[in-house]
Amino acid sequence: MNDQIENKFSYHAPKPGQPEIYQEIREKAKELAYLIDQKAPDSREKSLATTNLEQAAFWANAAISRN
Incomplete structure (x- = not known):
């Protein structure tokens, strides 16, 4: 069994305080968007900037939920 794979592909129920952090990250990303x-x-560049911002918010929240 690979612990990293298990962690990446498992549901992570929010711990106390995490939903508020997720929301804060989303709000700041929305402000920048x-x-x-x-x-x-x-332009294509604007679309890419928006997509990458969306990914950044997603991965930041994933970092919190997974660790």
């Missing part, structure tokens, strides 16, 4: 949307011209 709006800034990018307002200031950057519509």
Whole structure:
């Protein structure tokens, strides 16, 4: 059995305080997403910036839930 695989592909119920942290990260990412949307011209680069911001928020929350 590989502990890393087990951890990555298992459900991690939120521990006390974690939902608030997830929300804080999402709110800050949303704030930046709006800034990018307002200031950057519509383009592939803008789309990539938004996608990567979404991924960053996801992975930050995954780091909290998995560790």
